[in-house]
Amino acid sequence: MSESAPTAAESRRIAEEARDRVRFEEEALQLSDQVYRVARRLVGSREEAEDLMQDTYARAFRSWQQYQPGTNLRAWLLRILTNLNIDRGRRQRRMPELQPLEEGDYFLYDRLEATIPDENPDEERVLERLSQNAVVEALAEVPHDFRDVLVLVDIGEFSYAEAAQILDIPLGTVMSRLHRGRRILKRALAEKAVTA
């Protein structure tokens, strides 16, 4: 039986690896809705988002052994996805020094409130000045570098630190892009407010 002992150990190892791989694939697939939600807003169209998802999962399944069990799998998948997105021709440009935005964080509220004839309306009524379409369009107008952070944090609900890791940028950059991205979004929203 001297030959069968290593073979048994070997086949046990192969079986274990196959089980781990299947478990990994199942977990990754269970997260696909959440990954797609982010992917869809990182790119301009549904088709692009779908291609990106397919490439991401193909790569993830190929390199599953690089994933460290116990770490955030959703962040790991999105790291692959954002890298693929950049590889697809969207080079990460150095941002030119931008003019500071004049508008502060209360800007959108104040603009929307001004369109309502009543004194001191409650915030629900102010929010009704925005349509779903306006939000989709306004988000698409935010420049890529800001939008990536905005989508990861505000839509994907990732922490600053996770967003920094996914995009491979410093934490301070995440914070400044988020801050600015939100203001750009609000300015775009203010332009699309329902005025009737």
Place this chain on the structure above:
Amino acid sequence: MGCGCSDCEEMMQPYMDKVLTEEQVREAQEHLARCPGCEKRYRFEYKLRMFVRVAVDEPMAPELRARLAGLRSPAPPH
């Protein structure tokens, strides 16, 4: 125009993101308790974030789900 509380305006994003120190949170809350204008703008900001999240949500097509599932490795032979 708001109440002119520019410190409160500056603190709004970090407050929402829960990255303020305990003391800063207390400061912000004390101010909000005294200033209905800022308080309403904070509530608006919170609801706006929820609204944005829901507004841009587009469910994944079932065909894509099936395609992703099709990328799995073949089941190991027994």
